[in-house]
Amino acid sequence: MLNIHARGFFTRGVTPLAKRLVAAGVTPDAITAAGTVGAVASALIFFPQGWFFGGTLLIWFFVMFDLLDGTVARLGGRSSTFGAVLDSSCDRIADAAVFGTVAWYYARHGQRWILLAALLCLVLGSLTSYIRARAEAAGLTATVGIAERAERLIIVLVGTGLSDLPFYHVPYVLAVALWLLVAASTITVYQRFATVWRQSRSAAVGPGPQETADV
Secondary structure, three states: OHHHHHHHHHHHHHHHHHHHHHHOOOOHHHHHHHHHHHHHHHHHHHHHHOOHHHHHHHHHHHHOHHHHHHHHHHHHOOOOHHHHHHHHHHHHHHHHHHHHHHHHHHHHOOOHHHHHHHHHHHHHHHHHHHHHHHHHHOOOOOOOOOOOHHHHHHHHHHHHHHOOOOOOOOOOHHHHHHHHHHHHHHHHHHHHHHHHHHHHHHHHHOOOHHHHHHO
16 A cells, blocks of 8 residues: 555655666666665664664665665666566565564564564565465456555564664564564455455456457
């Protein structure tokens, strides 16, 4: 949902920088790779140590590269099938690093219920993306859902950031954020399966004999 309403706003914000990068000859694939490496490195360095606030700021900075690479591709006329596949794959890598390192931290500290929530977020987020990719490969669409990638990242990063503020730690906020995300992701998976099922049923039925004759 946020992808629809907020993407245009943020895209306008990064457009001046994108124009400079296009003029400098920077490719969108290079931006995608840099953003992914930065997000993964930040998660691996900060989150397992419990340094959630600093890690959140860095990860958010590098995640914004996902808007920048698309804008550079459009302005520079360098959109490509490979770039789209690379971008989607790198998104999955970055997401896995975020949830995986959160799970790693809580595994080390024996907090099993939060560990379980982080692992469920990781699995459900990957499943959400897979359903869409598989549906599109079959000629269908599955872009519905209350917890797309933008929502998932906002929820988890708000949770990590508030759980480790420099002068005050909000109690249980990350646990609440993760379990909220589990619920939202489960609903999203159901929404996408239901959408694909309806489309596949419509395609299987097809037009009736009278409708075909009229055409």
